[in-house]
Amino acid sequence: MIPRASHSVLRQARTQLRRRTGPTPVASLSALARLLSSLAVLEQKNGKLNHGSLGAVTAAQMLGGSIIGFVAGGNIKAVAEEAAKVGGIEKIIAVDNAAYDKGLPENYAPLLVENIKKGGFTHIIAGHTAFGKSLMPRVAALLDVQQISDITAIEDEKTFVRPVYAGNAIATVESSDDIKIITIRGTAFAAAEAEGGSASIEDGVDPKAECTTEWVSENLAKSDRPDLATAGKVVSGGRGLKSKEDFDRIMLPLADALGAAVGASRAAVDSGYADNSLQVGQTGKVVAPQLYLCAGISGAIQHLAGMKDSKVIAAINKDADAPIFQVADIGLVGDLFDKVPELTEKLKQ
Amino acid sequence: MSALRILVPVKRVIDYAASSSSIALISHSKRKQQSNTPCFTGQTPRQQSPNGRRNGGVKHSMNPFDELSIEESVRIREKKSYPHGVSDIIAFTCGPPKSADILRTAMAMGADRSIHVETKDGDEIEPLSVAKLLRAVVDKEKVDLVVLGKQSIDDDAGQTGQMLAGLLGWAQATQASKVSFEGDGKGVVVEKEVDGGSETTRSNLPMVVTADLRLNEPRYASLPNIMKAKKKKIEKITAEELGVDLGKRLKTLKVIEPPPRQGGGKVEDVDGMISKLKELGAI
Numbered sequence: 001m002i003p004r005a006s007h008s009v010l011r012q013a014r015t016q017l018r019r020r021t022g023p024t025p026v027a028s029l030s031a032l033a034r035l036l037s038s039l040a041v042l043e044q045k046n047g048k049l050n051h052g053s054l055g056a057v058t059a060a061q062m063l064g065g066s067i068i069g070f071v072a073g074g075n076i077k078a079v080a081e082e083a084a085k086v087g088g089i090e091k092i093i094a095v096d097n098a099a100y101d102k103g104l105p106e107n108y109a110p111l112l113v114e115n116i117k118k119g120g121f122t123h124i125i126a127g128h129t130a131f132g133k134s135l136m137p138r139v140a141a142l143l144d145v146q147q148i149s150d151i152t153a154i155e156d157e158k159t160f161v162r163p164v165y166a167g168n169a170i171a172t173v174e175s176s177d178d179i180k181i182i183t184i185r186g187t188a189f190a191a192a193e194a195e196g197g198s199a200s201i202e203d204g205v206d207p208k209a210e211c212t213t214e215w216v217s218e219n220l221a222k223s224d225r226p227d228l229a230t231a232g233k234v235v236s237g238g239r240g241l242k243s244k245e246d247f248d249r250i251m252l253p254l255a256d257a258l259g260a261a262v263g264a265s266r267a268a269v270d271s272g273y274a275d276n277s278l279q280v281g282q283t284g285k286v287v288a289p290q291l292y293l294c295a296g297i298s299g300a301i302q303h304l305a306g307m308k309d310s311k312v313i314a315a316i317n318k319d320a321d322a323p324i325f326q327v328a329d330i331g332l333v334g335d336l337f338d339k340v341p342e343l344t345e346k347l348k349q
Numbered sequence: 350m351s352a353l354r355i356l357v358p359v360k361r362v363i364d365y366a367a368s369s370s371s372i373a374l375i376s377h378s379k380r381k382q383q384s385n386t387p388c389f390t391g392q393t394p395r396q397q398s399p400n401g402r403r404n405g406g407v408k409h410s411m412n413p414f415d416e417l418s419i420e421e422s423v424r425i426r427e428k429k430s431y432p433h434g435v436s437d438i439i440a441f442t443c444g445p446p447k448s449a450d451i452l453r454t455a456m457a458m459g460a461d462r463s464i465h466v467e468t469k470d471g472d473e474i475e476p477l478s479v480a481k482l483l484r485a486v487v488d489k490e491k492v493d494l495v496v497l498g499k500q501s502i503d504d505d506a507g508q509t510g511q512m513l514a515g516l517l518g519w520a521q522a523t524q525a526s527k528v529s530f531e532g533d534g535k536g537v538v539v540e541k542e543v544d545g546g547s548e549t550t551r552s553n554l555p556m557v558v559t560a561d562l563r564l565n566e567p568r569y570a571s572l573p574n575i576m577k578a579k580k581k582k583i584e585k586i587t588a589e590e591l592g593v594d595l596g597k598r599l600k601t602l603k604v605i606e607p608p609p610r611q612g613g614g615k616v617e618d619v620d621g622m623i624s625k626l627k628e629l630g631a632i
Contacts, residue, residue, distance in 0.1 A: 104550070105511065106520055130543040134523045137476070137511035146477045146598035149506045159602065164505055165363070172602040212520040213552040216538065220546035229544065233631075258632065266562070276526070276563060277546050282502065283562055285544075291631040302365070308610055312631040314622060320615075329613035330625045342619045347632070 036065025036157055039116060040089070041126035041135075043103070044071055044079045052230055056125040057088055057192035059184045062154045063123055066090045069199065072111060074098030080201045087193035093119070093204040102215040103131045109138040110209035116143065118205055121179065123157070128183040129229075140181040147181040148173060152188040166282040166305035186229055187288035187309060221275045223262075228278060231261030233291040236280055236307070239267035240296020240317065240336055247273040250340050251295070257347040263287065263307075265297045281306035295336040299324030316340060352436035353554075355422045356492040358483055359415040359440055359455050361448040362503040364408040411451040414498025416458070416567040417560040421528060422496050423459030424565065432534045437461055441486055443479055445470045449583055457570030457578035464490075464584050466591070473504075478588075478595045480512035485591035487517060492555070494537075499524050499559040510559035520552035524561040 038060035043050035049071070060067040069083045072095040080094035093115055100108055112135070116124060124139065126132035128150040140147035152170075153161035159174045160182065228234065235255045241247040247268065255262045264274035266281055280287055282305040292310035297303060299315070299322055307313070308327055315328035316339050325331040332339060419440065426435035440455035442448045443466040452463035466482055468474060487495065500507035514521035522528075522539035526547060529538050540549045542561045570578070588595050616622050626632045 105514075106552075109515060130524070130541075133507055134511060134521070137508035138515035138521065140508070141477065141480055141512035141515035144477070146475050147506070147508055147512075148599065149508060162505075163607070164604070165503055166505065167607060169604050170607050171604045173599045174602055175599055177598050212556075213522070213550050216549040216551050218543070218546060218548040227545075270563075275546070276542055277544065282505070283500075291626070308607075312626070312629045313610075314626060314631070316622075325615065326612045327610045329629060330622055331612065331615040332619070332622050333615060334618075339619055343622065346619060346623055 036063055036123065037119070037121050038063055038065060038067050038123040038125055039093075039119060039121040040067060040069050041112065041124065041132070042069050042071050042079075042083055043127065043129065043131050044073050044076070047073075047075060047078055049079050049082045051191050051194060052129070052186055052227070053127050054086060054191035054194065055127055055184055055186050055189035057086055058189045059125050059151075059154060059182070060123065061088050061192065062189075063157055065122070068093060068119060068121065070112070070115060070204070071095075072097065072100035072108065072204070074101050082194075084199040084201055085195055085197050086199070087196040089192075089197050089199040092199050092201045094201055095204040095206050097206055097208070099208070099211065103135065104211055104213050104215060105135045105138045106213050107209040107211040108135055109142055110207050111204075112139050113142045114207045115204045116179065123180045123182065125182050125184060127186055129186070132183045136181055136183050143179055143181070145177045145179050145181050146175070147183070148175060149183050150185050151182055152185050163305075166301050167308065168301065168305075185286060187286055191230075221277050225255055226259070226261045228261040228263055228280070229285050229287060231287070232289050233258050233260035234263045234280070234287050234289045234293070234307075234310070235260045236263035236265065236292065236294040236297060237268055237274065238265035238294065238297030238303075239271065241268060241273050244273045246337070250337065254293070254295075254340055254344045254347075257344045258291070258293070260291070260293070261289075263292075263294075265294075265300075265303050268296075279306075294324065295340050297324055298322045299327065316343075352434040353425065353431045353494055354437045354439070354490060354492045355425070355435060356439050356441060356483070356487060356490065356495045357415070357418045357422050357455065357460060358479070358495070358497050358509065359419065359442050359451050360412040360498075360501045360503075361409050361442065361444050361451045362412045362501055364410045365413055365502055367407055409447070409450075411454055412498050412501045412503075414500060414502070414560055414562070415451075415455075416498075417562065417564045418496040418498055418558075419455045419458045419460060420565045420567040421558075421560060422494075423568075425528075425530075426459070431530045432532060437490075439464060439486075439490060439492070441483065442466070443474050443482055443588075444468055445472070452583055453575075453578050454570060456581040457575045458568060459574075460581075462582045462584065464586060466586055466588055468595070472595075473597075473601075474595055475597055475599060476504075476506050476508035476512055477598065478593060479509050480516055481593045482588060482591055483509070483513045484516045485593060487513075489591075494555060495557045497557065497559045499561055510557050514557035517555070517557070520556040521558075522550055522552060522556065523559045525558050526561050526563040528558060528564070 040056035043053040263280040282302040288309040295316040314330040440460040440463040497510040524542040527540035
């Protein structure tokens with residue numbers, strides 16, 4: 001790694017010198033692109049690469065420059081090999097230490113910081129997932145950088161676009177930090193190709209920071225249905241479902257008929273109709289499927305923040321004035337207890 | 350072991366129920382002004398609004414996640430869940446003079462006193478700067494637990510708590526839905542909302558916790574408590590006194606309205622819905 005780096009630095013120096021004689025803005029841009037070096041922080045769980053986190057690689061590709069992937073955990077070899085196959089990645093930095101399995105930011109952040117300092121990266125990119133949200137601001141603070149959260153577009157190497165006010169406004173921000181720390185909105189950056197790459201694998205540095213937090217347990221909702229955040233189709237229920245029994249009875253068969261993931265509004269989650277992890281909105285998941293079909297959801301701002309980038313929105317609601325109809329491509333006014341089962345039956349045929 | 354000293358940072362934001370059109374209106378008027386601070390905060394000078402419409406009067410209130418942090422801190426005291434008790438609950442804000450209102454609200458809910466780092470109207474302070482202010486306050490006030498909201502609903506950054514924990518080198522638990530203390534008064538067990546479900550971790554004090562919506566149900570401040578809160582102290586302190594530079598790292602180039610989404614109209618029945626779904630290629 002070190003010889004290669006010095007080589008590229010040399011080449012960079014040469015281009016810089018050459019440019020002195022005839023400077024053009026275009027040349028300076030491409031020279032900059034060569035200097036860019038992005039670290040994509042990839043997630044793993046139980047020895048499996050989380051393909052959702054490959055959106056970070058896509059974002060890095062948009063920036064240009066070299067792309068290095070980062071993985072850490074116990075028995076990381078298999079994950080590193082899987083990540084090495086991802087298209088566009090030049091190198092995988094892997095740290096083999098079971099202390100990083102749970103992604104606890106208290107020791108993962110110092111780990112990342114050491115590897116960032118060693119690698120001299122200009123951009124650090126992670127998904128705006130529970131892992132990225134908890135980890136990256138801590139990394140940013142340790143590096144004295146103002147992070148840019150949940151970006152939806154990249155304009156250039158220092159200019160990024162991100163929604164604010166629950167998606168009611170879109171801000172374009174320019175960073176003056178030397179290192180850019182970014183989390184990306186998963187629905188805005190498709191996962192990179194899992195095949196076609198042949199990156200080298202290298203051991204990263206391991207500062208073995210002490211961790212004042214220990215992982216105790218987890219309680220994950222088990223489901224055979226597609227993952228909500230990445231599903232192509234989502235059916236979602238709201239307060240109109242009235243009870244958990246009705247939610248399960250009405251919405252789950254519809255989800256199965258469509259092969260869709262199940263989502264819910266905050267009202268449905270708070271009333272106990274659906275699990276917390278299914279909440280779609282500003283404070284829950286942000287989804288952008290091909291089809292978002294919702295029933296019994298009025299369409300509050302906070303809910304729209306989580307789904308209004310869906311390709312097609314279909315809504316069933318008995319209130320013809322519900323705000324959801326202002327964004328829905330297809331609206332059906334009617335009682336969901338009649339309409340949804342009818343829809344389910346007809347879709348099955 | 351001594352009693353717990355809790356710091357609760359709160360932020361004044363546009364009320365969560367403010368309609369998107371009023372938010373859009375503010376952003377629109379800001380663009381018209383070609384202001385250098387396009388981070389609209391609803392404090393746009395009224396006379397400059399387009400078509401003479403008033404937009405300075407958008408309702409502001411405490412960030413909803415911060416209400417949860419105050420509530421949780423007060424509950425730790427009331428339920429005596431920390432074995433050595435709670436000696437001090439300090440509300441903190443960094444914001445314009447009007448932010449004092451939400452400090453009063455926090456004290457009416459049960460905070461003992463407040464610290465206000467005052468900024469000019471319209472100044473947006475970045476999470477990194479807020480985290481540095483908080484670090485200074487934590488050192489000054491010998492705080493053992495900081496409870497923050499997981500994000501502010503205006504900037505939606507979700508960074509301050511984690512940054513503070515990083516700066517202090519403390520443990521952190523983000524998106525907490527349940528906080529409990531172990532008998533020895535050292536360990537804090539936190540249930541956190543994560544993708545796909547929940548996760549439980551155990552950390553040692555001192556630590557930083559950020560509140561998720563499901564942590565609790567914030568109380569309404571009663572009238573007697575509101576009156577009492579008026580007697581509680583708000584200490585004003587400047588960023589300079591805390592030794593923090595509020596300089597910005599990010600420059601907001603523009604703020605625009607998102608592309609409007611057109612409702613596609615309604616269908617008569619389920620068959621109509623299915624055929625339209627097929628037409629749009631959704632199934």
